[in-house]
């Protein structure tokens with residue numbers, strides 16, 4: 330098997346729930362200056378999932394539009410990365426493969442390491458395709474970020490899924506085999522099994538994020554991997570856009586040349602357009618930033634090199650690189666993505682609070698979800714729970 334096989338992202342798509350909360354409405358209701366959310370946090374809207382859009386349904390909805398029957402035949406590995414899993418034992422990917430109608434001849438797993446999970450999945454997928462060049466791998470990041478009403482994290486919630494097809498000779502982004510990464514046990518953010526909401530040491534989590542970025546950046550410099558003049562864009566995990574901006578700012582003040590810093594800052598703005606309207610999608614956040622950059626930046630061209638900083642609390646971080654491939658623009662559907670974001674329904678704060686508080690039963694009781702109250706435009710959805718098993722359509 331060829332170690333020098335070029336592998337990477339051949340297709341990428343995302344889905345968001347079709348309800349959102351405008352953060353100026355949230356600010357007013359919480360008695361906060363809207364600029365704290367719009368500028369201080371750097372977010373404008375937040376996706377709010379209906380109960381029928383759990384991570385399995387969203388994952389299937391993100392992947393479905395980009396797969397033909399032939400594509401489904403070639404998939405040899407399906408990874409769903411999530412920290413909002415629906416079962417302690419069965420992988421979410423098995424439900425997703427079933428909804429997508431994938432033939433059985435593939436490996437199917439769920440991966441967890443906070444927001445880093447999809448990068449772990451993507452690297453695994455690249456290794457798999459390098460060893461099995463005739464097969465492809467489908468990696469889906471799907472999450473619901475919940476912190477609780479009136480908590481400091483409330484404004485950084487969100488939900489959505491990003492699907493990526495990894496192949497040899499990819500049409501969008503070739504991923505370089507060399508990267509820098511680090512794992513270190515920290516208590517910056519976690520969600521115990523008994524809790525539907527995450528806990529965070531907010532300011533400390535920001536410190537760990539920035540610290541790990543700086544270490545990996547320095548490591549990449551030592552290895553000659555990240556010459557600033559060779560990077561056309563640098564993408565960040567975006568729990569909220571200010572966080573990525575703080576990471577990028579560590580390269581200001583002469584750390585890298587002014588021209589390079591200006592170019593990376595300019596590209597950063599294109600990378601947060603979608604995330605600002607969606608919120609944190611945990612595992613998918615850095616990939617939503619990639620899609621936002623590719624859909625919205627007119628200046629990028631084939632052959633351009635992009636850095637991606639992936640961070641997952643707890644904590645694992647990786648800085649890796651990819652090269653834009655010839656004709657990549659033709660493989661994107663920016664119009665569909667913009668239409669999806671614009672077509673969403675705006676919730677009032679009481680409607681959002683009611684949706685947030687409506688949770689699936691935790692005592693094993695059966696449930697039938699009435700689609701008319703839920704997310705009626707999404708093709709795949711959770712229809713209910715019967716005999717302790719989730720029922721999907």
Ligand code: HMG
Pocket residue numbers: 362364365366368369370412442443444445481482483484485517518529530531532534535538566567568569571572609611640641642643
């Ligand atoms: P807070 O209490 O709202 O923080 O919590 P704050 O009061 O310091 O305000 C935030 C910013 O708004 C500050 O700017 C203020 O100055 C500014 P900064 O100092 O940060 O640059 N501000 C204003 N700006 C303009 N006009 C105004 C105004 N007022 C204030 N009027 C915090 C913020 C992020 C800590 C909280 O939302 C939180 O705990 N979020 C959840 C944790 C989180 O997202 N951490 C990020 C790093 S960890 C990570 O990325 C991993 C993660 O995705 C999970 C995973 O891996 O699975 C979270």
